[in-house]
Amino acid sequence: MKVDYNKLGFKAGIEIHQELNTGKLFCDCSSGMGEKELISETSRKLRASAGETGEVDLAAQYEQFRNRKFLYHGYKGEYCLVELDEEPPHAVNNEALMIGLGVAKMFKLNVPETICVMRKTVTDGSAVSGFQRTMLLGYENKDSFLETPEGRVKIVQLNLEEDSSKIEKKEGDAVYYSLSRLGVPLLEIGTDASLKDPKHVRETALAIGTLLRSFNVRRGIGSIRQDVNISIKEGARIEVKGWQDLKKLELLIENEVLRQYNLIEIKKELKKRKTGKFSKKTEDATELFRNSESRMISGIIQSGGSVIALLLPNFSGLLKKELCPEKTFGKELAEYAMAYGTKGMIHTDEDLSKYNLGKEFEELRKLFKAGKNDLIIVMAEKKAIAEKAADAVYERALYSLKGVPEETRIPNHHNATNSYARPLPGANRLYPETDIPNIDVTEELLGSVELPELIPEKINRLAKEYNVSRQLAKEVVDEGIDFEEYVRKYRKVEPGFIARTLIESPKEIKKRYNKEIEIEKHAPGILEKLNRGLITDDAVFEILIGIAEGKSPDYKQYKPLTGKLLEKEVKKILKENKGIPRNAVIGKVMGKLRGKAPGKEIMELVKKFHK
Numbered sequence: 286m287k288v289d290y291n292k293l294g295f296k297a298g299i300e301i302h303q304e305l306n307t308g309k310l311f312c313d314c315s316s317g318m319g320e321k322e323l324i325s326e327t328s329r330k331l332r333a334s335a336g337e338t339g340e341v342d343l344a345a346q347y348e349q350f351r352n353r354k355f356l357y358h359g360y361k362g363e364y365c366l367v368e369l370d371e372e373p374p375h376a377v378n379n380e381a382l383m384i385g386l387g388v389a390k391m392f393k394l395n396v397p398e399t400i401c402v403m404r405k406t407v408t409d410g411s412a413v414s415g416f417q418r419t420m421l422l423g424y425e426n427k428d429s430f431l432e433t434p435e436g437r438v439k440i441v442q443l444n445l446e447e448d449s450s451k452i453e454k455k456e457g458d459a460v461y462y463s464l465s466r467l468g469v470p471l472l473e474i475g476t477d478a479s480l481k482d483p484k485h486v487r488e489t490a491l492a493i494g495t496l497l498r499s500f501n502v503r504r505g506i507g508s509i510r511q512d513v514n515i516s517i518k519e520g521a522r523i524e525v526k527g528w529q530d531l532k533k534l535e536l537l538i539e540n541e542v543l544r545q546y547n548l549i550e551i552k553k554e555l556k557k558r559k560t561g562k563f564s565k566k567t568e569d570a571t572e573l574f575r576n577s578e579s580r581m582i583s584g585i586i587q588s589g590g591s592v593i594a595l596l597l598p599n600f601s602g603l604l605k606k607e608l609c610p611e612k613t614f615g616k617e618l619a620e621y622a623m624a625y626g627t628k629g630m631i632h633t634d635e636d637l638s639k640y641n642l643g644k645e646f647e648e649l650r651k652l653f654k655a656g657k658n659d660l661i662i663v664m665a666e667k668k669a670i671a672e673k674a675a676d677a678v679y680e681r682a683l684y685s686l687k688g689v690p691e692e693t694r695i696p697n698h699h700n701a702t703n704s705y706a707r708p709l710p711g712a713n714r715l716y717p718e719t720d721i722p723n724i725d726v727t728e729e730l731l732g733s734v735e736l737p738e739l740i741p742e743k744i745n746r747l748a749k750e751y752n753v754s755r756q757l758a759k760e761v762v763d764e765g766i767d768f769e770e771y772v773r774k775y776r777k778v779e780p781g782f783i784a785r786t787l788i789e790s791p792k793e794i795k796k797r798y799n800k801e802i803e804i805e806k807h808a809p810g811i812l813e814k815l816n817r818g819l820i821t822d823d824a825v826f827e828i829l830i831g832i833a834e835g836k837s838p839d840y841k842q843y844k845p846l847t848g849k850l851l852e853k854e855v856k857k858i859l860k861e862n863k864g865i866p867r868n869a870v871i872g873k874v875m876g877k878l879r880g881k882a883p884g885k886e887i888m889e890l891v892k893k894f895h896k
C-alpha cells in the first residue's frame with residue numbers, strides 16, 4: 286500500500302548525534318570505549334531536589350518513586366574523578382570544539398558570540414552528577430541548508446555535548462552503567478520539521494552522517510544515533526530518541542505513523558460509543574485473587590503484593606486493536622504500568638483461560654457492576670507500585686478520548702517500534718555550568734577554523750583525478766580506505782585497477798564462492814608483487830580467491846610469461862589439442878595460462894596459431 290504522507294499531514298525533523306574521536310570533552314580520558322579492564326564499581330542513588338523555580342520535576346519525582354540504585358562500572362583509561370563528579374571538569378577539549386565550529390561553518394550556521402556551557406538535568410542515572418553538559422555552537426539563518434535528493438532541508442541548531450553512560454544490565458531495582466561513554470563529545474545537529482516522508486528522513490540522516498565523516502568522528506555501531514520527531518494531522522509530536530539503525534529508520538517512522546493513525550481511529554471509535562470523560566474506578570482485588578490458579582498472581586500476593594483492578598468504561602475490544610505490527614493497544618497501555626515497576630497487566634480483552642483467571646474476572650465484573658462493553662485490567666505488585674501503575678494506565682486511557690499524547694519515547698531496535706518509557710525532564714532542565722568559564726568567540730578563533738575536505742567533494746576529486754567511476758570512489762571512501770596511499774605506493778599499477786581490487790574483488794569472491802576476505806590485509810602484498818612486475822594483473826584476482834579458500838599464495842605460479850616463452854606455451858597446448866573446435870581450445874589454453882599472461886595476449890596467440 287502506498288501511503289500519501291502529504292495527505293496524512295506528515296511532519297518530521299531529525300536530530301543527529303555523532304560521537305567524536307577526540308578523547309573526552311571535559312577530561313583527559315580516552316573516548317575509545319574499549320571497556321577492556323573493569324577496575325571500579327561505584328553506586329549512587331538519586332535525590333530529587335527543587336530546581337531554581339522551586340518545582341520538583343516530574344521525572345525526578347518518578348525516579349524517586351522508583352527508588353532505583355545506579356551502579357557505575359569504570360574501565361581502565363576510560364573514566365576518572367570527573368566522570369564520577371568528584372573533580373571539577375577540565376577545560377573544553379579543544380579538538381572537539383574546533384570540529385564543532387568546523388561543522389557550524391560547513392552548515393553555514395551562525396555561531397554565538399559567547400559559548401556558554403550549560404547543565405541539562407538527567408534523572409535516569411545515565412550521568413553520575415544528575416546532569417549532562419551541553420553548549421550551543423550554531424543556530425539557523427537563511428543560508429543554513431543541507432541539500433538532499435528531495436530538496437533543501439534547513440539545519441536549525443548545533444550543540445556540542447557530553448554523551449551519557451550506557452546501560453550494561455538491569456537487575457531488579459539496580460541499573461548498571463558503564464562510565465566509558467559518559468563525557469564522550471557528541472555533536473547534535475537538528476533540522477526543522479519539514480521532512481516530507483520516511484524516505485526523506487533517512488536520506489537527510491544519511492547526508493548529514495556522510496558530511497560528518499569528513500571530521501575526526503567515531504565509527505561503528507552506536508557512534509551515530511538519530512532522534513526523530515514525527516507527527517501527523519490530529520496526531521501529536523512524538524520524539525523517538527536514540528535510534529541506531531539507519532537502514533531501518535524508514536520502518537521506525539512508518540510504524541510510528543501507523544501507531545498515531547490507529548490511536549486516532551480509537552479516539553473516533555470511543556466517540557462513536559459515546560464515551561465521555563470518566564473518573565478513575567479501581568478496586569483492591571487482592572483477596573479475590575488470593576487463591577487464584579494463576580501462579581504468577583498468587584505468588585505476588587504471597588510475597589506481600591497486592592492486586593489492583595481498574596475499570597475502563599466502553600473500552601472492551603479496543604485493547605486487541607493492532608496499532609502497528611507487533612503492537613496492540615493493550616501492549617501500549619501495559620508499558621505505562623511497566624514504567625512504574627509492574628511486570629505487565631492482565632485484561633478482559635485477553636484470553637483469560639490461559640491464566641486460569643476466568644472466575645476471578647467474572648467476580649470483578651460484578652464488583653464493578655461492569656457492562657459487556659466495559660474493560661477490566663488488573664495489575665499485581667507491591668501495593669504502592671500497583672496503585673501508581675493503575676493511575677498511569679487510567680491517565681493514559683483517558684487521554685485516548687483526545688487522541689495521541691505528546692511524548693518522548695524509546696525505540697525498540699528488534700522490530701522498529703517504539704515504547705513509552707518514563708516521564709522525562711521538563712523545560713526546567715537547563716541551567717548554567719558555573720565550573721567552566723564562557724568562551725569568547727573571537728574573529729581570531731573563527732578564522733582559525735579549518736574545514737577538512739568534505740566527503741562528497743573528496744569522492745568527486747578521486748573520481749576525476751584517478752579516472753575511476755564515482756561509485757567506486759564513493760565505496761573506497763565509505764570503506765575508509767586510504768586509496769591515495771595505495772596509489773602512491775604502487776605507482777606502476779593503474780589506480781582504477783587498485784580501486785577495483787579493493788572494492789570489487791571481495792564482492793565477487795563472496796558472490797561466486799561465498800567466502801569472505803579481509804581485503805586490506807591481503808591486497809598490499811599482492812599489489813606490491815604486481816608493482817614489481819612479478820605477477821600479472823590477471824593473477825591478482827586468482828591469488829585472492831586462493832587466499833579466501835585458505836591457501837597461501839604461490840607467487841611463482843603466476844610469474845608472467847612473455848614473448849617467446851608465452852608463444853611456446855600456447856603452441857604446446859594447441860599441439861596437444863589438435864582437431865578440437867576453437868572455443869574448446871580457447872578454454873584449454875586459458876585454463877592453463879590464466880594469470881600468467883594478459884588474457885588479451887593469449888587470445889591473440891591462439892587466433893594466430895590455431896588452424
Ligand SMILES: [Zn+2]
Nearest residue numbers: 312314364365
Ligand atoms: Zn575522565
